[in-house]
Amino acid sequence: RRPAPGRLRLDNIMLAFGGVRAIDGVDLEVAPGEVHGLIGPNGSGKTTTLNVVSGYYQPQQGRMTLGDDPLVSGRPQARAAFGIARTFQTPRIIGEATVLQNVMIGGTIDGRATFLETLLALPRHHRDERHLEQAARLALEAVGLEMLASARADRLQHSELRFVEIARALMLRPAYLLLDEPAAGLSSEEIKRLGSLIQAISRQGTGVLLVEHHADLIFDICDHVTVLNLGRVLASGTPAEIRVHKEVVSAYLGA
């Protein structure tokens, strides 16, 4: 097992697209085992922040660190080597492969391989494959989908695919897990299950950065909430503090 990670820290991060500052001086800190909610109106910079942390975008200013290590390298796969895993707003699933295969892929992404290289190289050795398969079955069990292991992924419902994506991300045994609107399109029952799952993951020591529109889920399960507005941090604090924060209430919660 990898040594306990330090805190994930963003310090004054700026990224502009053609002159428009999508995020403008964002500070953010996630501790191991913490569920950290990132909320804000549409266009406030939530996804951009997540894309910067996961290595999809390079910030033009600022500093990002995990413990004492700077996070600099550009490729998302290098982030995986640091123990940072993510899911996407739209699940990225290989429809023709089984659910189990989709999850197994998560365990083989490393600092060198791209998603495609990883898929084509799978399996390299029988022993690796057995080990990988075992881990993937455990990951599916953790998200409650073990009964769908051998189904073709394109037969699953959208909501089920969200859980498959989380299972795949768990295969990296991530120090930090970044979730981009995991509750979108889920029923209230499924959102409850998602909330319990995220909390169970955090109790194992994984820090979770959660971008989410469902305010209830955010306030139920987060230890800390950061609110973005126009690419800047409007407020940061416990759910109890954020709920009553004047500017947040008027800018975002609409009460």
Ligand code: ADP
């Ligand atoms: P949120 O996730 O909070 O809805 P985003 O991070 O998607 O916000 O967007 C923040 C701002 O950056 C918006 O004004 C958006 O239009 C802009 N933006 C985001 N991604 C891009 C991009 N790839 N190219 C140009 N502008 C972008």
